Amino acid sequence: MVGEPELEGWNGGRMVRAEVDTGVVRGNLERLRGWLPRRVSILFVVKEDAYGHGLLPVARAAHGIADWFGVAYLHEARALRRAGFEQPILIMTPPVGQSLFQAIREGYHVPLGDSGMIPEIEAAAARACRRALVHIEVDTGMGRFGLLPEEVDQALGVINPDRAEVVGVYSHLSSANGRSEEDLEFTRAQVWWFRQVLQEWERRGIEIPWRHLANSAAVLAFDEATASPLNMVRVGTAAYGYPEGPAVPPVELVPAARAWTEVAAVRDLPGGWPVGYGHTYVTPDARRVAILAAGYGDGLRPELRQVVIRDQAADLVGKLGMDSVAADVTGIERIRRGDRALLFGPGVCGHQGWICPVLVPVLLSAHRRWTS
Ligand SMILES: Cc1ncc(COP(=O)(O)O)c(C=O)c1O
Numbered sequence: 001m002v003g004e005p006e007l008e009g010w011n012g013g014r015m016v017r018a019e020v021d022t023g024v025v026r027g028n029l030e031r032l033r034g035w036l037p038r039r040v041s042i043l044f045v046v047k048e049d050a051y052g053h054g055l056l057p058v059a060r061a062a063h064g065i066a067d068w069f070g071v072a073y074l075h076e077a078r079a080l081r082r083a084g085f086e087q088p089i090l091i092m093t094p095p096v097g098q099s100l101f102q103a104i105r106e107g108y109h110v111p112l113g114d115s116g117m118i119p120e121i122e123a124a125a126a127r128a129c130r131r132a133l134v135h136i137e138v139d140t141g142m143g144r145f146g147l148l149p150e151e152v153d154q155a156l157g158v159i160n161p162d163r164a165e166v167v168g169v170y171s172h173l174s175s176a177n178g179r180s181e182e183d184l185e186f187t188r189a190q191v192w193w194f195r196q197v198l199q200e201w202e203r204r205g206i207e208i209p210w211r212h213l214a215n216s217a218a219v220l221a222f223d224e225a226t227a228s229p230l231n232m233v234r235v236g237t238a239a240y241g242y243p244e245g246p247a248v249p250p251v252e253l254v255p256a257a258r259a260w261t262e263v264a265a266v267r268d269l270p271g272g273w274p275v276g277y278g279h280t281y282v283t284p285d286a287r288r289v290a291i292l293a294a295g296y297g298d299g300l301r302p303e304l305r306q307v308v309i310r311d312q313a314a315d316l317v318g319k320l321g322m323d324s325v326a327a328d329v330t331g332i333e334r335i336r337r338g339d340r341a342l343l344f345g346p347g348v349c350g351h352q353g354w355i356c357p358v359l360v361p362v363l364l365s366a367h368r369r370w371t372s
Helices: 022-035 049-051 055-061 074-081 097-105 117-128 149-158 181-203 216-221 354-364
Strands: 015-020 043-044 068-071 089-091 109-112 132-137 163-169 210-212 233-237 257-269 287-290 308-310 313-315 326-327 340-344 367-371
Touching: 015 354, 022 043, 022 055, 022 089, 022 326, 022 340, 022 367, 049 354, 055 074, 068 074, 074 089, 074 097, 074 313, 097 117, 109 117, 109 163, 117 132, 132 149, 149 181, 163 181, 163 233, 210 233, 216 233, 257 354, 340 354
Parallel strands: 015 367, 043 068, 043 233, 068 089, 089 109, 109 132, 132 163, 163 210
Antiparallel strands: 015 257, 257 287, 257 340, 287 326, 308 313, 308 340, 313 326
16 A cells, blocks of 8 residues: 655655556466466567556566567667566567667567568668568558558568568557447457468468467457467556456456645635636536646646545546646545545546556656555
């Protein structure tokens, strides 16, 4: 449990603190490992400072469970190597220019972000005097990186095996965390399409060692996304304890982080009184409002609509400011300046499609502490 540390004097006076329990991350990973078939390896996605949970503490917590790591950028891969992690690392955002050259030279795995990247990879590999380790991304409906299913054959044919070894093939699901019938259909179609590509390659005797598709939501809800010949999953959110998706998670996943700010003012406002920029909220009657000491400058996003103060939920009202936001605390007994307002934590998180974009920026700018 979190203590009541002094807020003053840390992080240049910023008023958001976070505590990450790395033991919780490990517990989540252990349960995911237990749930997944043995033949499936785990690529633990630790990009963006492990979704704000802290790259190195979280990577250490995954000892013996994470077979691979997935990062966004070269500097994250290097930080893991410098800290002694020996697992293969996939840099999931296709590196550009000098970063691509260095990634290849240092032996990190890179995705094929588009077909134009093939000659770049080959030139960088020649310069680095080292074969590039490449994962072909098949775009089955994310519309981000990769090649269309009908383009991948041609790419396989033109990649010079002296310059690049195709170590992996993967696809990324855009809607596996959705619950609507449309999302379910879309995910099933993506899974089907990717499996078609793999089947066709298998039929023609093309063997690619690593075949991966499932993100957290797919691991929890779409068996076909982990069934053979797939042999790796890329998990992030579930390991941090924020399950999303159409099904009740088959394993217990516990949120690893909590973040909070403090109440900077308690105001009793009359009915009809505007709150915040643009007077978008007007008190319907006499209301007690707490002004919290955090805003978009601390990574808060307008999607965050509730906090917990003195164990009670309080709706945020009015527009989010740069360093403040208002909560309707009418009826919360004994509220006072300095009270903790929990932004995330058990009982606060769990809204659909919401966690990553809302939690990550807050954790990244918070003053963090780790326990295990
Ligand atoms: C390519 C790719 N795979 C897997 C993941 C992990 O997704 P999740 O956090 O939903 O498990 C991400 C994260 O954004 C990703 O970009």
